Amino acid sequence: MNLRSERLMNYAVLVLFAAMALGPVLIILGNALGPQSADSGPGLLGLHPGNFVDAWQQGNFASYMTTSVIVAAIVVTVSTVFSTLAGYAFGTMTFRGSQVLFYVFLLGIMVPTEAIVVPLFFDLRDLGLTNTLWAIALPQIAQSVAFGTFWMRATFRSSSRALIEAATLDGAGSARTLFSVLLPVARPAVVTLVVLSFMWTWNEFLIPLVMSPNADLRTAPLALAFFQGQHVQETALLAAGAVLVALPVVILYLFLQRHFIRGMLEGSVRE
Amino acid sequence: MKSSPVLAAEPVRQAGRPRRPSIGARSRLTPYLYLLPAFVVYAAFMIYPLIRAGQLSLYEWDGLSLATFVGLRNYQEVFTDPDLRDSFAHALVLIFFYSVLPVLVGLLISSVLHRARIRGLGFFRTVVFLPQVIAMVVVAIAWRQIYAPDGTLNSVLEAIGLDQLARPWLGDFVLALPAVGLIGTWVQTGLVTVLLLAGMSRIPGELYEAARIDGAGPVREFFAVTLPAVRGEIVVALTLTIIAALKTFDLIYVTTGGGPGNTTSVPSYEVFRRAFELGQVGSASAIAITLTIMIFAINLVVNRIGERDNR
Numbered sequence: 001m002n003l004r005s006e007r008l009m010n011y012a013v014l015v016l017f018a019a020m021a022l023g024p025v026l027i028i029l030g031n032a033l034g035p036q037s038a039d040s041g042p043g044l045l046g047l048h049p050g051n052f053v054d055a056w057q058q059g060n061f062a063s064y065m066t067t068s069v070i071v072a073a074i075v076v077t078v079s080t081v082f083s084t085l086a087g088y089a090f091g092t093m094t095f096r097g098s099q100v101l102f103y104v105f106l107l108g109i110m111v112p113t114e115a116i117v118v119p120l121f122f123d124l125r126d127l128g129l130t131n132t133l134w135a136i137a138l139p140q141i142a143q144s145v146a147f148g149t150f151w152m153r154a155t156f157r158s159s160s161r162a163l164i165e166a167a168t169l170d171g172a173g174s175a176r177t178l179f180s181v182l183l184p185v186a187r188p189a190v191v192t193l194v195v196l197s198f199m200w201t202w203n204e205f206l207i208p209l210v211m212s213p214n215a216d217l218r219t220a221p222l223a224l225a226f227f228q229g230q231h232v233q234e235t236a237l238l239a240a241g242a243v244l245v246a247l248p249v250v251i252l253y254l255f256l257q258r259h260f261i262r263g264m265l266e267g268s269v270r271e
Numbered sequence: 272m273k274s275s276p277v278l279a280a281e282p283v284r285q286a287g288r289p290r291r292p293s294i295g296a297r298s299r300l301t302p303y304l305y306l307l308p309a310f311v312v313y314a315a316f317m318i319y320p321l322i323r324a325g326q327l328s329l330y331e332w333d334g335l336s337l338a339t340f341v342g343l344r345n346y347q348e349v350f351t352d353p354d355l356r357d358s359f360a361h362a363l364v365l366i367f368f369y370s371v372l373p374v375l376v377g378l379l380i381s382s383v384l385h386r387a388r389i390r391g392l393g394f395f396r397t398v399v400f401l402p403q404v405i406a407m408v409v410v411a412i413a414w415r416q417i418y419a420p421d422g423t424l425n426s427v428l429e430a431i432g433l434d435q436l437a438r439p440w441l442g443d444f445v446l447a448l449p450a451v452g453l454i455g456t457w458v459q460t461g462l463v464t465v466l467l468l469a470g471m472s473r474i475p476g477e478l479y480e481a482a483r484i485d486g487a488g489p490v491r492e493f494f495a496v497t498l499p500a501v502r503g504e505i506v507v508a509l510t511l512t513i514i515a516a517l518k519t520f521d522l523i524y525v526t527t528g529g530g531p532g533n534t535t536s537v538p539s540y541e542v543f544r545r546a547f548e549l550g551q552v553g554s555a556s557a558i559a560i561t562l563t564i565m566i567f568a569i570n571l572v573v574n575r576i577g578e579r580d581n582r
Contacts, residue, residue: 010387014395017380021399021461027423028413078312086309095302101310108317110566112518114542115559118552119323120316122334142316145309174301203406205521210547221408225525228412235416246409253404257397260404265466 031239048236055227055240064223065244067133068202071219074137075201079144080194086145087152088178092164102153108146113139117210124211135211136219140204144197151267155189156182192263195256199249220245321563328557333550345557355558358536361448362517365537368452369459369516370509376456377463377508382497385471386489396468399461407458411525414454415441418526441527447535451526455516463508470504471497510573514566538562 033047036054043050056062089095090102116139124135159182167177183190208219218226224245231238253260328345332338349355384392402410417423418440425437440450478496487495520539523529529536529544536544538558546555 007387007389010383010389011391013380013383014389014391017460017464018395018398021402021457024410024413024417024457025401025405027417028409031416082309082312085305089302089305093302093305095299098302101306104318105309105313108313110514110563110570111317111321112514112539112559112562112566114518114520114539115324115563116317116320118542118546118555118559119320119327121547122327122552123320123323138312139316139320142313145313146317149309174305199404203408205406205408205524206543209524210543221406221521224406224408224412228415228525235419238412239416242409242412246405249404249406250401253401254397257400261396261400261465264403264462265469 028239028242031235032243034236034239036234036236051236051240052244055237055244058231058237059223059227059241061220061223061241061244064218064220067217068220071133071137071140071208072198072201074133075140075144076194076197078137079141079148079197080190082141082145083148083152083193084178084183084190086149087154088156088174088182090149090153091156091159092182093174102149105146105149108143109150113143113206117206121210131212131214131216133217136208136217139207139211140201144200147267148193148197151189151193151263152186155186159185188259191256192259195252195259196263196267198252199260202249324556324559324563327553328560330553332552334546334552335550338553341553345553346561348554349557349561354533354536355538355541357533358538358541361535362519362537364448365452365455365516365519366513368449369455369519370512372456373460373463373512374505374508376460377467378498378501378505380464381467381471382493385468385497392468396465400465401461402458403462407521408525410454410458411522414457415526418450442531444531444534447527447531451522451535454522454526455519459512459515463512466504466508467501470501474500506573506576510569513569517562517566 032051033049034051035041035043035048036051086105090098090105120135120139121130124130129135163181163185164177167181172181202219203221204219205221205225208217208222209225212218212222215222215226224241227241228238231241327338329340329342330338331341331345349359384395415422419425420439420442424440428434428437438446441447443450474496478500479492482492482496518539519537520543523535523537523540524543527535529540539562542555542559542562544555545551545558
């Protein structure tokens with residue numbers, strides 16, 4: 001095989017697999033812009049962007065997206081702050097039981113949601129906490145804290161010891177060392193953590209499904225699943241709704257893809 | 272869907288090393304104060320429920336009336352109840368589609384692209400990784416529309432004259448499970464490929480030069496240089512994807528609901544169905560605990576392999 005044909009074959013592989021990855025995405029975008037029925041009129045250059053408006057209204061997405069935004073804001077903020085503090089202790093301080101405690105946190109990264117959601121539902125029900133934001137947010141905070149602590153510990157461990165020692169010599173307390181010396185340097189890692197936990201929270205399905213049995217507090221993916229139940233035959237509307245639900249994370253991904261890829265790959269291979 | 276970092280061997284660095292200066296800690300309590308907020312939430316919403324799940328798994332309980340202690344009977348059922356055994360068997364089939372297939376395909380793509388060093392690789396990475404960030408519910412709805420009786424796949428088959436192959440894919444007793452599995456292949460292949468590409472980019476070029484001087488062709492080069500060098504990445508890829516396969520819930524819930532019959536039911540889905548639809552909380556908990564142990568075991572095995580590789 002000569003060089004040119006090998007090159008050609010390489011590009012063929014590249015294009016073929018990119019097309020396979022993009023195919024379903026393009027199909028659902030196409031469906032979302034297609035006519036809702038045979039008498040939908042010509043639309044805009046044959047496309048029907050009005051479907052997004054219809055789906056938004058019929059699926060009541062304004063209110064469900066708001067729920068999703070609130071849940072994500074709570075989970076991301078609280079878990080990032082808590083993980084940073086915990087990761088700081090594990091990464092820079094020596095103390096009794098640090099190994100054991102760290103392994104306890106690591107365990108949480110592996111525990112599947114299915115295992116905690118069943119007892120959580122019944123216990124929170126007895127406390128009258130189901131159908132509240134807390135029931136949806138707190139378990140997800142715990143999950144994100146498990147990963148976040150692991151992630152921030154690794155970040156602080158690799159931060160410069162000289163920097164820490166200089167700060168200590170200057171008489172900075174542990175809080176000042178963290179907030180004015182270490183955190184500014186660790187900003188990229190914090191951004192990665194924020195981006196990942198936002199994605200996990202936004203896309204989470206099982207916890208909101210179980211924790212809001214009367215469906216008062218539907219997050220966007222949940223609303224979409226119910227929307228599907230009512231509009232199984234309405235391909236265009238359903239596709240439009242699906243695109244709307246995926247959009248926030250996809251847009252974020254397009255801008256911050258390095259953080260997504262780095263976090264998901266390094267989160268699994270580092271150390 | 273949360274990705275589970277692999278607990279790769281962590282060298283015990285503490286031992287035999289001078290104590291690192293504990294930063295500005297004026298009190299021995301300082302580190303614990305930093306840990307406290309995270310630990311409280313974590314203990315209340317992760318550790319405690321996990322222990323409770325273990326406890327519930329020893330009872331027969333409908334979620335409302337009094338529970339009766341049944342010992343390990345719920346676990347016995349995991350191995351003897353034909354429906355449950357089926358669901359674990361389906362999980363094994365999904366592992367093939369979520370893990371084995373993506374690793375094979377990923378190895379092929381990444382080794383070809385790695386050799387080529389062509390332009391457009393950055394764009395390719397962005398595109399193939401995209402399925403990882405789309406909500407599983409959205410993925411499920413997209414593929415439902417592809418597999419629907421009047422969906423994209425059947426239209427394509429009819430257009431190229433293969434009408435007799437067209438069928439309602441997700442309603443087919445034999446093909447529904449592989450159809451769902453292929454969705455998993457679609458989601459995971461990008462992750463695996465990007466992971467392998469990153470691993471291959473770290474292989475020193477001299478290794479290839481040496482192989483070429485020895486007269487190795489592309490195939491021998493792959494088996495002699497590339498494959499051994501990315502063993503670690505393959506292990507990580509297998510762990511991540513096997514765990515993803517075992518945790519498949521959203522996809523089944525939205526595409527098939529476990530049907531037709533129970534041909535696509537999986538353990539995760541059984542946990543949900545039994546706990547919240549059939550009132551068999553004990554049995555659901557036993558399945559969940561079994562699943563958790565399986566995931567721990569897989570991580571442990573990988574950990575071992577990782578350690579051996581480092582030596």
